[in-house]
Amino acid sequence: xxxxxxxxxxxxxxxxxxxxxxxxxxxxxxxxxxxxxxxxxxxxxxxxxxxxxxxxxxxxxxxxxxxxxxxxxxxxxxxxxxxxxxxxxxxxxxxxxxxxxxxxxxxxxxxxxxxxxxxxxxxxxxxxxxxxxxxxxxxxxxxxxxxxxxxxxxxxxxxxxxxxxxxxxxxxxxxxxxxxxxxxxxxxxxxxxxxxxxxxxxxxxxxxxxxxxxxxxxxx
Amino acid sequence: xxxxxxxxxxxxxxxxxxxxxxxxxxxxxxxxxxxxxxxxxxxxxxxxxxxxxxxxxxxxxxxxxxxxxxxxxxxxxxxxxxxxxxxxxxxxxxxxxxxxxxxxxxxxxxxxxxxxxxxxxxxxxxxxxxxxxxxxxxxxxxxxxxxxxxxxxxxxxxxxxxxxxxxxxxxxxxxxxxxxxxxxxxxxxxxxxxxxxxxxxxxxxxxxxxxxxxxxxxxxxxxxxxxxxxxxxxxxxxxxxxxxxxxxxxxxxxxxxxxxxxxxxxxxxxxxxxxxxxxxxxxxx
Numbered sequence: 001x002x003x004x005x006x007x008x009x010x011x012x013x014x015x016x017x018x019x020x021x022x023x024x025x026x027x028x029x030x031x032x033x034x035x036x037x038x039x040x041x042x043x044x045x046x047x048x049x050x051x052x053x054x055x056x057x058x059x060x061x062x063x064x065x066x067x068x069x070x071x072x073x074x075x076x077x078x079x080x081x082x083x084x085x086x087x088x089x090x091x092x093x094x095x096x097x098x099x100x101x102x103x104x105x106x107x108x109x110x111x112x113x114x115x116x117x118x119x120x121x122x123x124x125x126x127x128x129x130x131x132x133x134x135x136x137x138x139x140x141x142x143x144x145x146x147x148x149x150x151x152x153x154x155x156x157x158x159x160x161x162x163x164x165x166x167x168x169x170x171x172x173x174x175x176x177x178x179x180x181x182x183x184x185x186x187x188x189x190x191x192x193x194x195x196x197x198x199x200x201x202x203x204x205x206x207x208x209x210x211x212x213x214x215x216x217x218x219x220x
Numbered sequence: 221x222x223x224x225x226x227x228x229x230x231x232x233x234x235x236x237x238x239x240x241x242x243x244x245x246x247x248x249x250x251x252x253x254x255x256x257x258x259x260x261x262x263x264x265x266x267x268x269x270x271x272x273x274x275x276x277x278x279x280x281x282x283x284x285x286x287x288x289x290x291x292x293x294x295x296x297x298x299x300x301x302x303x304x305x306x307x308x309x310x311x312x313x314x315x316x317x318x319x320x321x322x323x324x325x326x327x328x329x330x331x332x333x334x335x336x337x338x339x340x341x342x343x344x345x346x347x348x349x350x351x352x353x354x355x356x357x358x359x360x361x362x363x364x365x366x367x368x369x370x371x372x373x374x375x376x377x378x379x380x381x382x383x384x385x386x387x388x389x390x391x392x393x394x395x396x397x398x399x400x401x402x403x404x405x406x407x408x409x410x411x412x413x414x415x416x417x418x419x420x421x422x423x424x425x426x427x428x429x430x431x432x433x434x435x436x437x438x439x440x441x442x443x444x445x446x447x448x449x450x451x452x453x454x455x456x457x458x459x460x461x462x463x464x465x466x467x468x469x470x471x472x473x474x475x476x477x478x479x480x481x482x483x484x485x486x487x488x489x490x491x492x493x494x495x496x497x498x499x500x501x502x503x504x505x
Contacts, residue, residue, distance in 0.1 A: 119323070119325070122325045122327060124287060124321075124325065126338075128397075129314065129391075132342070139327075139338065144329055217329070218329070220373055
């Protein structure tokens with residue numbers, strides 16, 4: 001192996017750790033906050049059990065607005081907010097803040113679309129049996145849409161792996177940051193190739209894992 | 221059961237009092253699915269709602285458990301006026317009204333066992349052992365004891381509908397609503413499913429209201445029927461009472477079916493070849 005690469009190995013490990021930290025925080029925020037938001041969007045949409053047009057339009061508008069920011073602009077715009085939340089605007093923890101803010105509405109929309117695939121009649125049958133809204137969410141919507149939800153999370157993870165690389169530009173750290181600092185600024189093509197290869201492998205693993213889990217969960 | 225105590229057997233178990241339902245169409249127009257209709261169904265009856273598609277029979281059925289809320293009028297089931305209940309009380313009351321559908325509407329990602337346990341689990345008063353016993357009992361009733369751990373995707377249409385029946389019966393309902401339950405099934409499967417519904421009515425005393433566009437289903441299963449046209453009742457009669465003149469086309473066709481069945485039964489009795497009687501109607505008219 002190239003000497004420059006061997007010298008880089010310790011830093012590579014740190015970068016991988018940082019990437020997974022950013023991804024982990026962003027995806028957790030997406031699931032914990034974006035998931036319920038997506039379910040709420042679905043329930044408020046026309047024809048559903050909590051149908052409320054004004055509330056749906058407002059929520060939908062907020063989701064669209066956050067999603068329309070180019071990620072790099074969102075990062076810069078959120079710097080003051082990031083300082084409050086993370087105490088700093090540099091490093092993987094700080095980068096996780098705008099990542100989370102972008103991931104929440106993104107996942108909410110994915111969840112809303114996925115749940116829409118649950119046949120109407122099944123929800124109706126649950127109503128006829130006297131299920132509450134919360135029971136319908138957990139016992140019907142999440143259960144019936146679970147493989148689709150896993151695939152949605154897979155899409156999100158792959159997208160946010162590349163977002164986390166962008167976060168590297170402004171001192172977020174991670175694999176993307178490594179690629180830019182060594183591969184791009186110092187013209188070390190081998191480092192660039194290594195990081196890209198690494199990202200390709202990670203994406204393949206995420207997608208393969210997501211597909212496998214989704215397939216196992218799908219009994220339809 | 222508490223609901224039973226509150227309504228003596230003489231009063232009808234289902235009372236619809238001038239219920240009306242209008243849908244607002246996407247283009248802004250109005251569709252009067254159910255004109256003001258009043259209907260009483262006696263305890264233990266098997267009642268058929270027939271009519272062409274778009275006549276409002278499904279909407280009328282869904283008004284009984286308030287899947288559709290009437291724009292006006294009152295719905296009373298087993299002595300409880302559902303139209304005045306809050307969300308929570310309505311959910312409670314719905315346990316007394318089972319429902320099955322044309323497309324079965326089972327949870328695809330849940331086993332047969334979990335599907336039948338569903339209505340018991342959502343009303344959290346039952347112990348695990350109680351639920352287990354009831355699920356097995358209900359699946360036995362519909363003849364699917366060997367499919368406990370199967371997923372619906374592995375079952376035939378008839379088996380899926382039997383799971384749906386077991387699920388509907390699990391909370392001991394007094395009323396079973398059936399929305400085109402045999403329309404997705406072949407005739408052989410339909411016949412055995414109707415026999416199961418008959419048994420449920422006779423052995424458990426469950427009142428059945430069935431919507432169907434298949435007249436033979438009404439002939440084989442129902443005690444009474446009502447014909448709907450454009451959201452109104454055209455006529456209402458006892459299936460076996462063919463002496464009176466029927467006013468609707470569907471009513472006359474039903475009377476023909478009854479005559480045909482009787483004629484074949486007589487022929488079969490005369491020639492001693494019992495195999496000709498494919499499905500003798502249980503005598504509880």
